[in-house]
Amino acid sequence: MAFIRRVRTKSGATAVQIAEYAAGRQRILKHVGSAHTEAELGVLLARARELLEDPGQGVLELGVDPQPMATGLARPAREASLLDPVPVAPPAVRSSPGRVVGRDSRVLFEALAAVYAQLGFDALEDEVFASLVLARVVEPTSLLDAARVLADLGQEAASYKTMGRVLARAKERGYRDQIATACFEHAVASGDVSLVMYDVTTLYFEAEKEDDLRKVGYSKERRVDPQIVVGLLVDRNGFPLEIGCFEGNKAETSTIVPIIKAFQARHEVADMVVVADAGMLSATNLRQLDEANLRFIVGSRVTKAPIDLASHFRWHGEAFTDGQVIDTTTPRTGRNSDNDVLVRAEPTWDRTEHPGSWRAVWAYSAKRAARDHKTLTLQENRAKAVVAGEKAARTPRFVKKNGGDTVLDEASLARARRLVGLKGYVTNIPATVMPAGEVISSYHDLWQVEASFRMSKTDLKARPLFARKRDAIEAHLTIVFTALAISREIQNRTGLAIRNVVRQLRPLRSATVAINATSQTFPPQIPADKQAILEAIHHGRLTH
Template sequence: MFLSKQKKGGIVYLYLIESSYDRETHTRRKKIVKSFGQYEVFAKEHPDELKTLEEEYGDQKKKAQQIREKSITDFFHKGEQGTNIAAEINCLFPQKTAHLLLRKIWDDELLMSRHLSYLKSMDSNPVKFNVSNLALYFSTLKIVNPCSYFKGLELSPRFLGDPMSEVSSDDVYRCLGYLSAHKEQLFKHINTRLDTLTDRKHSLIFYDCTNCYFESPYNDSYWYRKKALRLIRKQLRDLNAGYAALSDRELNQVIENTPDYSVQVDELLEAMGEPFRMHGVSKEKRTDLPLVSIALIIDENAIPIDFEVYAGNKSEKKTMVKSIRALKEKYQVNNAMVVADSGLNSATNLLMLNDENLGFSVAKSALSFEKKIREKELDLSTFKNMVTDEGEVTPYRYKIIDFKTRKAEFTDSKNLVQKKSLDCKLLITFSEKRKERDLANLEAMLVQAQDAVQQNKEITHKFSGWKQFVETNTVEAEEANTSENDDGKGNKSKRTKKLIAVKLNEKLIEKRRKCAGFAGVLFKEAPTEKTEYQPSFISSMYHKLVKIEECFRIMKKDFEIRPMYLREQNHIKGHVFLCITALIMLRLLQRKFAENNLPLSVEKIKDLLQNEHLTMAYRGELEPLLFKSQELPINNCLRVKDEETEKRMHDFLSGNKLLDVL
């Protein structure tokens, strides 16, 4: 039973209602047990009785939430209750606890709740929802159950305490916008905490880019124009009744043919800002879908320092300048080495890094070596064996030569465009294993290329894979046109041009053979750095770039950062913020395990968090109880009895590693 206030004829009445479930109609039936008359009169004449009724039959949802919270508190602070209550249990519900485990890192180490409360207090128009709880819950979901934000709300009852019970979908998207708007302040705070927790020095930073796609065939340029035309159509139909009879397509034609209206469309497009979700070069070959580009900067511990999200049609080489300068301005990073992939190796970027007093180490493919280097510098008799810091001789060989970059345009302090090159060093390394692999790949492609030449196959996408080793001739061909014209007669066949394989490109093949086994790293110490790095250190820095590739792989494979089911730019940036925050928490957990002599991969920690749950036992009207429950580590551990199995069982049941670490 529960109290209900119902308004009739402008007057509020108070009733005691009984609700019951009808199994035949599958509906709830409500019956008035007692009527107390007008609420205001009853409250004035019988205040004590009203208070008693509200305590006994008041807000049942609030009471249930209080009971759940009390059960959680009792469990974590008083331990499990060991009474024999099996006969009283009606049903069992597994409840995930990953969000409660990660709260220790979120609150105690990153101090996110405190900082978000501070930001909220500084806002002139603060949000009504709890940003910290929302951000923590959806960051946790990225790790244990990645899904859309709408689906994430539906999963909330499966988490202990139902953390999103009073949150709407509007609150979730407002939260994404809030995180995007306060991204700079939040990441400054996070990095301040990480500097304390990890004692990092920002002496070595890694930079790379990736892109993420959207499950939509249209980019923002299309949607912005469609929205602008819709607004102009509405305006015209409101002003002129004659336009109301025209279809959208006809009215669009009127707008395009009228200069004044076309100008209004252009003004609206300019007001909407730069399109964000755009088609571009996809690293996952999804050229059919719009993209956004994500630039990520991490430290030597593979913990993110900063990120930026750019439009999908922006060149990675051009966005690097903005990202690095923003990093320096926000975090005062000086005298550091920036490690990047060959895709970001351009004279403009290297000049920028040097001007910002930063060193660099970027990959340079042996195939991109200048002809002079290929002819004079690849003689292995001039190479030395690479030695580690411990004095161990490795199978790698190297040599270091002076290198001058190509001239690049830049704007000086007087806003004059000038051309300038940069003097740096090129570390050339050689590996027999790499040579064997390169030659094996080359021979496999040459088999396909030779077959195409012998059969005079048509070549498309000439510069990809084995097709790059084929020289072609252009041949005109006729294609029959099966469509009919207005008279019902077939149209004439049309002539097209085709590329036919005629011979192998021997010069390119010889170049590939000569460069097999070689690789290059362009490097230059920071202008203020006096330390001269050893070749083994320079080479190892580039190999450590795999850490940032691992970060992207985790976010794409485990967090399902893409495809993105979002449209607004601020929501997209908020989504990326949550994914990177989840990655930071995982990295901190990984460090904690390592400090406890339990080195675990991110995938293993993710599995531990997914399997952490309690079982809630409902006992009718009694308070629910919580039991700690775990899955067995192997399928047949209860069937096969051997020493190894018993040892695994003992280790597993002796205690939960995750709880011990936290």
Template sequence: MYVRKKKNRSGTISVVVVSKSSGRYKEIKCLGAVNTEDEAQSLCIEAQKWIHAHGGQQELDFDNNKDRELEETERVINNMDAVLINGTQLLLDRIYDDIGFSQIPDDILRHLIIARVSQPASKLATTEYLKSYYDEDIDLNNIYRYMDKLYNTQQELVQQISVDHTRKILGGKIGLMFYDVTTLYFETAKTDDLREPGFSKDGKTAESQAVLGILVSEGGYPLSYSLFNGSQYEGYTMIPMIDDFKQRFSLGKEFIIVADSGLMNNTNVNLLRQAGYKYIIGARIKSESAQVKKWILEQTHWENNCCHEYKRNYGERLILSYSATRAKKDAYNRERGIARLRKAYKSGKLTKQQVNKRGYNKFLEISKDVEVIISEEKIAQDCQWDGLKGYITNTDMEADKVIAEYNGLWVVERAFRISKGTLEMRPMFHFTERRIEAHVCICFVAYKVYKELERLIKEKKIPLSVDKVLDIAKTVTTIRVKMPENGRFYTKTLFLTDRHRAIQPLFDLIDQRK
């Protein structure tokens, strides 16, 4: 037993006799409450006499004693229930809810998204990560069952939530809508209705693949996606997806479609026009009519980044721009290519060894060498196009605005780079269509969470990238202590280093919402 003084909320000081047994403290006798330290000291003397009279061993007053400090520390440690390295969970949980994904009642999706953003891995490794760092016990079979459910019932809701949130942060309307496609390969050559060999953007010629089309808004916020057969020509994916997107989410004509020239052909342009869409698309200026090409090459008084316009049919404009930087790059690339040609064909002969072995070329035989020359005339003709870039639009935007909006296509490329690289969307190891679709859906949601974190970092003016913030958050620790007397837990998230404190404003937002 020992004497303990404690300050009450009313400002008085209580003096009590306390005992400890099995790590628990019990109040034996209260000597009273007083207002001053002198009065408290008098009660402490009485308490010491009481302990002596009742055969107890008098201990020190630990309120002002180092031994008391040690025992209190030991008591807290002994009652510590868990130490969680859960900084990313706390941070991404809040973002997940703010976007609106909490409308989906399954916590498994939440866990899969947080793990995908913070530590992308296989589904088996994900279960181990969740248990080790967040104390979340998720069975692998439950994950697979949930993926089947996600495919059947929740994909549509996921995309609706993403569209609604994007509209909100963009002021109520979509505005620009960028479209592009990429390919996702599988670690197998097996094929089915979805997985087929085709032109791979990852250079994976032996594996089967699927084609992924994605729509993103200005700023790169994901709106919708679709999967297509791996052999599908990418130019045929755009119109069906845009039509479907507009119908599913009841969009009017609030958006302008921006797409690369590689996706455009006469059929696609006609369909865009007939559907009444506004668009900005890359022009294939070397494939224009002889009249248009003549006009292009007549524009001889170039200044850096200047623009010229050519009126086309159906209210379209061809906007032509010139960039000295682009011209320098075009010339450099051509010179490198020609240097390789000169080295490869310095003999003036094309031999069998110089025919590539790709595809069915392996069946070709060359009985005699073929004479080849490098055409200086064609080189000179190509030089005339250095630095030129064309854009086709049916909007009434100023030319420089059209060019700026088209250049925003990089946000789609970045979306693919983050999804396929940072979030490890591919290679895929699922082999049923429903789980392939579910895996892509999980990565889509993860990218949405990633982009929202990026927006909040900029909003809080934290001079760090998303990946750097996540790396720091992975070292933020939360302690959980059990309070034996009332059976509750006390938790505290610790920001112990300067790196932790640099990202603490993001966690302060969490506290403000509690």
């Protein structure tokens, strides 16, 4: 009796053959072909079955319904001989040959969808919103182009109008509040939120006119387009917890308190430390955070060093040792006498004894000093070039006007040279609760929020924005916020940047094969290194 045989060839392909047992040996009756992929193998096996199967035997293994076969004219009956070839039924009549009708990256989509669900975002019960979030993780693009990305991921995209309705639904149903709650629960379950970090950025619009939200404001990139100010709160691992949107001309220092208070109110959190850079250092901010019973660590401006370190400069001059830490006080506003320069020892900050000051921690680094010296030298040379008329530019640092002449500001330059290598931190946490070293290390985790902002701007392309109405803008930020949470979680699990993960997993293409008006999708062969990434995404950190 004839049967189907699969044989591995030297080239690594799989040969599909029809054979029979004759005199105790296998005899090949027909070589159907060689397959190099699972999809090709499926087609060849279906072809081999067509050559063997009787129509009365029912549905084939691959789910292909056999078609009636042409029987031809009957021959006169005679004794069968062992030398006669085994009768093989003629091939079934097919509407078309087996063919690959589609290839997609559904393996990647399913991995991302698993993380989406594990973070609790599927509680929204909105498949269209979920598809837009996952499409942005893979390839950030416009709403109009999202259908193309989803098709490449093996998903049937909703219509453009339906996607537009999702943006309105996101605002109406409070998707961001639900996402933020799920993020908080995940952060608490996987670590803690006793220390959170805050920073702001701007997102610009491809628009000419301003409105109540989109306004021209301060831009580090010196853009003059309308923009909005976005505040982001993350945990110590960079996982997003809260996001807020403000008018484009709003001062950065006035954004931190509303975001923190919204976070507190949503999750009823009372005991936590807020870390922010020197841009948030304002007397009003620190006072409001303190009044809200929040502890803070904020970067200090180096220009405050001469006041805070007046005692050190009096008793020790400008000498510092590498790694030296000075724990002292800093006036909340202006100057005060809490740090008496006539006393050699630095004061230990106490809320009761020093009501007009905050605690200040200053650290000196030889490496930072070398970097600062290099920067100051470049700035000095640029200033001298402007003074000498060799370079026309905006007035650089260390250049001033004196009697109508442009001169080098030698006093400011000398003052800056004196403070190289110093970095200051302002806090309301007593030394008995948090040592100076921990204050410094906590602040250094601030790079995590900066990394999240870079990810949202580059990998997730949160800007430029093309939406006009505030609800659409807020919905866009909600999608970016959700995509950022997924991206950070995948990065934390795998130890790989999200772009790297997408670049490695997207080429794993599933193939859909159509035979006799039916189709079946075959998964790709996954190499060991890619399988390790998938395992890490689903279960934990990638091991190298």
